[in-house]
Amino acid sequence: MTKPIDSNPDPKSPVLRLDRLEVRYPSRTAESDAVVVDGLGCEIARGQAVGVLGESGSGKTSLALAVTGLLPSEARCSMELEILGRPVPAAADERFWRRLRGDTIGMVFQQPSLALHPMRRVGLQVADVLLSHRPWSARSCRRKVMELLDELDLESDIFQAFPHQLSGGQRQRIVLAQALACEPSLLVADEPTTALDRKTEIQVLELVRRLSRERQMALLWISHDPGVLAEITDRIYVMYAGRWMEEGPTESLLAEPNHPYTKLLLDCLPRRKALRSEPLDRRRLTVIPGMAPPASELPSGCRFVDRCPVVTESCGEKPSPVPMGQGRTWCVRAGSTRLGSGP
């Protein structure tokens, strides 16, 4: 079985290079399409872990589906995508993608509880991935699955189990085993740990981090939780209403965000400690006033304009990226004035 994209071409080329990604869905009500992802680009080097931070509906899943060729048929998508230095043709069809998926690109989905077939033994579900990509016998696939289970700290008798017999954490590991079976160069994960409790979540994250180091595997990790991204990524892209707002190394971005949106978002984290017999009002969390614009009524300039506390006239134009430290910020005021985090 030949791969459409060789797994070891130029070792210096990034694992993923994405530019000008646009995803739109035809809208049932308005005549114009809903633009869900608008002109995104990013680059992921070998072994690098890149996170995408965004609220629900910001287009994170659409981004993940686009780079794996899994968008639903009604979606319209255009992009310039290179995987391991080789361009993905614009007319790439299912036959092209299905050899990449599971082999060069591993994929872990939102809602792991739904990602496993309820009527098939989980070990077989892992083996299916191998059988689809490797010319191996059933027996050697089985042996490989056993190795994987071991690597993921799962007991070998789990092979025979059905998904409903497993805990959330075990199920998530099985999904990971599927994604990692063919030792992909890139793992795309769409909020894979939201359904897990904190302890299990950390275990899974540490596991993925370890494996990605060992195998030099790149990560595209999508989440709405800065805590998760802090745990696992080297670099974060902040997404809002289909566009990047800010991008930079994980530590500095979370510690000193430059974009008004990132600041406000991080302010929503609970920080204060409650006191007994204080008015409950004092325990309120900070919120970002207003709501994200619906995909059919996006503002023409900065997408955050309706909720931004430091908005100015020039915000009506589309902001271009401003280099800030080791990252970039898509805000017209970036760098010029010190930004407060609102009143």
Add this chain to the structure above:
Amino acid sequence: MSRLVGRLAQGALLLVVLSMLVFVFAELAPGDFFTGAVLDPRMSEELIETLRLQYGLEQPLHIRYLRWASSVARGEGGFSIAYRRPVVDLFLPRAAHTLMLAGASMLLAWIIALVLGIAGAYRAGGWLDRSTLIAVAALLAIPELLLALLGILVAVNTRLPLGGATSLDYASLSLGARLIDRIEHLVIPVTVLALTSLPVLVRHVRTSVLEALDAPFVRAARGHGISGRRLMLAYVLPAAANPLITLFGISFGGLLSGSLVIEGAMGWPGLGPLVLESMTNQDLHVLLAGILGVCAFLWVGNLIADGLLVLIDPRSGD
């Protein structure tokens, strides 16, 4: 196991209650088997009265019911006044024919429906899918009797036999020739009956498979590059099995009622004509056997479907 026993008891109870209801309704309808005989000039009033007495028709309802019940218990299944013999003797050979017809066409219809429905859903919107849908819509618009007529037309223009389940010289044929003879007689009725139930089955199979293709775990499997036959056999079809098995249970009923009509139109020596006749001449015990037989058949279909559902669900096992 205890669940199965429970279901069986439930079914038996159902049949008993049903038989009582039929008795009551037959009582409410005016007249009895001999009402029509009054018009026969050869029958005198006295003769009819003696016959009524002989068959116990003047007895009160509960006595008649108990007599019928004891006849069932003896394995006679009641007594047909029209044919003057136990219902079982009338019923069994015909029931065998009806089951042969219904079973064969069910098999045929399901095979065709599965092939067309799965292939169509796999490439939804493709040429096969579109032509199947058109054919199905057309088939749905043709009444059953017209289909039967078309079947007769085909039979006339080929050397395929029609009417009866075997040829007249069946008894003198060798074993192999007998088999061929039987199959030849089955071809037209089975095809016609299969065609009548096909549209519903094809559509259901297609939608079930389409839904299964859209299930999150099937999409996840595609995300891992699992595709083609492996995806279909190990992921999509098991996911579609649930609604299909339920439909399988229900399709028993449709086929049986369909076969009763087709039998009449095509001269197939099954239960259909007998039961229809018993209805018009109020041969109560035959009618009763027909109704209870149909019900039992439906109920068995349901039982099989439920059993299969339990069987394929990993959660129920262990």
Add this chain to the structure above:
Amino acid sequence: MSGGPADRAVLSAANISMRYRRGGKLSGSEQIQALDGMSLEVRSGEILALVGPSGSGKSTLARCLAFLERPDSGEVGFQGEAVPWEDVLAMRGLRRRVQLVFQDPARAVSPRFTTEQVLREPQQAWQQRASPQRALDWAQLLAEVELDPKVLPMRARSLSGGQLQRLVLARALVTEPDALLLDETFSGLDLSLQAKLANLVLGLVESRGLTCVLITHNSALAEQLADRSLVLSQGRVVDERSAPDASTGGTS
């Protein structure tokens, strides 16, 4: 909030144990001790957080405290009196007064129901018996959870996650409960929505004088919202942390 009759226990559990049998080839007929002699009190008007890893019995405890499940042993109390499990009618009345809200709102409501139907469900079950004369004020209820009245005729499946979670909260309020149990209600939500819903719950606790049990694995959230936190592990309470008193200068 402290002192006086307000410190009375609304809900209590005395030495309750609960064991599940988990069938299956894999695990044999393994027994899982979900609750292992747990005792606690929920005081009137407080916000009590229950924190602990998954499998520590949080959700089982919540179901017991909502009178939805009867523990194998031990007693569950409501306002100082043991709950009469055998008395079906009385239990129905009690269940009205304690409402449990789950994590996944999509699973808690039927996707085909409209918002109005979702809200009518508990109303039909309880309101007639409780106070037949009073019609429910939809507009006010929706305003309380900050939902646009426009969603009333919309089907649940077309609501966003945030709207759904508000709807589920509104449904819990229909029966005018004394206590609200929130089982991971804020988990899996993004930050800004989590903050908005947490504030909403604070507002409800204040305006309706509710008692609130907050089950979460997010300890920062628990610390910000709750008067008291109980740490659960393996079916027992292993630690209790009270928020420092405002008057005695807990101004760190």
